[in-house]
Amino acid sequence: MSTDIQDIEKELIEEFDLYGEDWEGKYGYIIELGKYLPKMDASLKNDTTLIKGCQSNVWLYATKDQNNIIHFTADSDALIPKGVISLLVKIVNNQPVDKIKNYDFGIINKIGLKEHLSPTRANGLVSMINKIKTLAN
Amino acid sequence: MSTNIKDIRKDFSFIAQSDKIYFDNAATTQKPENVIQAIAEYYRSQNANIHRGVHSWSIKATELYEQTRESVSKFIGAKYASEIIFTSGTTDSINLLADGLFNSYLQKDDEIILSVLEHHSNILPWQTRANKFGVKLKYAQLDKNLSIDVMHLQSLITDNTKLIAIAHVSNTLGVINPIQDIIQIAKKNNIPIFIDAAQSVPHITINAEELNIDFLAFSAHKMYAPTGVGVLYLNKKWHDKFFPLKSGGGAIKDVDFYSTEFADTPQRLEAGTPNIEGIIGFNAALNYIQKNGGIEYFQTEEAEIYHHLLNKLTELTDDLDIYALHNPHKLSAISFNIKNVHPFDTGTLLNQYGVAVRTGHHCTQLLMKHLNIQGTVRASLGIYNTESEIDRFIIALKKTIKMLQ
Numbered sequence: 203m204s205t206d207i208q209d210i211e212k213e214l215i216e217e218f219d220l221y222g223e224d225w226e227g228k229y230g231y232i233i234e235l236g237k238y239l240p241k242m243d244a245s246l247k248n249d250t251t252l253i254k255g256c257q258s259n260v261w262l263y264a265t266k267d268q269n270n271i272i273h274f275t276a277d278s279d280a281l282i283p284k285g286v287i288s289l290l291v292k293i294v295n296n297q298p299v300d301k302i303k304n305y306d307f308g309i310i311n312k313i314g315l316k317e318h319l320s321p322t323r324a325n326g327l328v329s330m331i332n333k334i335k336t337l338a339n
Numbered sequence: 340m341s342t343n344i345k346d347i348r349k350d351f352s353f354i355a356q357s358d359k360i361y362f363d364n365a366a367t368t369q370k371p372e373n374v375i376q377a378i379a380e381y382y383r384s385q386n387a388n389i390h391r392g393v394h395s396w397s398i399k400a401t402e403l404y405e406q407t408r409e410s411v412s413k414f415i416g417a418k419y420a421s422e423i424i425f426t427s428g429t430t431d432s433i434n435l436l437a438d439g440l441f442n443s444y445l446q447k448d449d450e451i452i453l454s455v456l457e458h459h460s461n462i463l464p465w466q467t468r469a470n471k472f473g474v475k476l477k478y479a480q481l482d483k484n485l486s487i488d489v490m491h492l493q494s495l496i497t498d499n500t501k502l503i504a505i506a507h508v509s510n511t512l513g514v515i516n517p518i519q520d521i522i523q524i525a526k527k528n529n530i531p532i533f534i535d536a537a538q539s540v541p542h543i544t545i546n547a548e549e550l551n552i553d554f555l556a557f558s559a560h561k562m563y564a565p566t567g568v569g570v571l572y573l574n575k576k577w578h579d580k581f582f583p584l585k586s587g588g589g590a591i592k593d594v595d596f597y598s599t600e601f602a603d604t605p606q607r608l609e610a611g612t613p614n615i616e617g618i619i620g621f622n623a624a625l626n627y628i629q630k631n632g633g634i635e636y637f638q639t640e641e642a643e644i645y646h647h648l649l650n651k652l653t654e655l656t657d658d659l660d661i662y663a664l665h666n667p668h669k670l671s672a673i674s675f676n677i678k679n680v681h682p683f684d685t686g687t688l689l690n691q692y693g694v695a696v697r698t699g700h701h702c703t704q705l706l707m708k709h710l711n712i713q714g715t716v717r718a719s720l721g722i723y724n725t726e727s728e729i730d731r732f733i734i735a736l737k738k739t740i741k742m743l744q
Binding site for chain 2: 225226229230233256257258259279280281282283
């Protein structure tokens with residue numbers, strides 16, 4: 203049984219809170235999170251898995267098992283987007299479809315990076331979240 | 340008359356009040372106070388639609404509007420003010436040009452020569468129409484310094500070549516192309532030439548008449564003026580044989596049910612109510628440049644800080660790939676990447692350190708393909724930037740390198 207979405211989120215928020223106002227530390231941690239993404243098979247990096255609307259390439263692939271649990275794999279060719287997608291995947295990975303559908307993705311605000319990772323066209327955060335929601339549908 | 344940069348900075352409140360460093364001037368420049376005031380003043384006490392009004396408000400607004408045309412024609416060395424057509428920007432200018440040339444000059448199997456370093460705005464207006472009308476595009480390659488390779492361009496010319504359309508200065512690399520050589524080749528072969536001057540007119544002197552240019556385009560907002568204003572310079576010899584499809588109010592002498600007698604150029608090409616306040620603001624920007632020593636002064640000052648930027652970046656060549664670094668003909672902009680690091684990461688962290696640069700392909704994907712990269716980080720300078728800002732940028736860049744490598 204996987205941990206509840208809210209618990210994972212809470213744990214991540216606590217990790218980020220340790221850095222206080224130190225944005226360099228927070229970014230360092232985001233980049234670090236990217237390194238823990240499981241390696242994505244090259245054959246899964248294609249037009250279907252590519253998230254449109256990012257300046258860098260971000261790929262996201264999902265499979266749903268017989269229990270309606272979704273398993274995500276992701277990668278990016280840039281460090282910060284890779285960390286961000288890793289953060290999002292960490293929360294929604296191995297979760298039931300319903301829980302993902304009801305999750306508000308408030309994590310970015312709660313870790314104090316809202317002004318830095320604003321939903322502009324360039325950083326693709328909105329596109330990443332939309333893609334996760336689409337895959338959960 | 341000379342001036343100094345410290346005084347100039349005070350005129351740009353957005354720059355003066357911010358502790359951030361603005362190095363995205365190739366995208367757009369900040370506006371001096373007199374430009375902002377000219378726009379406000381227009382709405383407070385001069386607003387009326389131009390041309391054809393018999394009332395004094397319209398006459399005054401028309402006067403101000405036409406003064407800008409005079410100023411622009413002097414600024415770029417046009418022989419006649421009527422050679423200046425107002426558009427909404429360089430992209431609009433090139434689309435108008437392509438529309439006119441495809442409608443009244445180019446024919447099936449004709450050829451247009453572009454180059455690999457062109458901005459998409461000097462590719463797509465040609466490509467979309469060329470595909471529709473059976474016109475062929477050819478691309479001049481770049482030499483080892485990433486300037487347009489003049490020899491290669493020359494080798495592309497055939498009897499069917501009907502236009503050469505190239506950038507004066509590369510928006511991505513800051514490279515100044517050898518346009519005099521290219522114009523000479525064009526003229527020798529009786530081929531009209533279009534110069535995309537969006538990145539040169541804001542920085543260096545241009546004389547369209549002396550250079551013997553047929554068409555030239557640039558944007559006001561990259562030279563301290565408002566957005567939404569551009570210029571198409573249309574040499575007078577084309578005035579009677581240039582008929583774009585775009586038309587409407589204000590462009591005519593007499594309209595009948597199935598045919599129309601059009602007004603003369605430029606009115607014929609400026610259908611609809613133009614961006615009057617923007618064009619009046621443009622004149623204020625040109626006045627600002629003149630009042631502060633003219634573009635010659637800007638050129639000298641900018642060359643000095645640009646040189647400083649290049650020197651400082653050169654010290655970091657162990658960590659950076661710098662594009663066209665050894666090309667001696669460059670201005671304002673420089674593109675680079677931290678080795679093995681995506682430009683998005685670099686731009687994001689530089690922003691965190693308070694430096695505004697641009698990242699990505701800069702609307703030059705053909706150039707990115709030529710360099711075999713996805714994008715670059717581009718720093719581009721304007722008249723208000725200082726050596727101390729460059730030094731602070733370098734400190735931020737060093738920290739960014741440390742975080743990402």
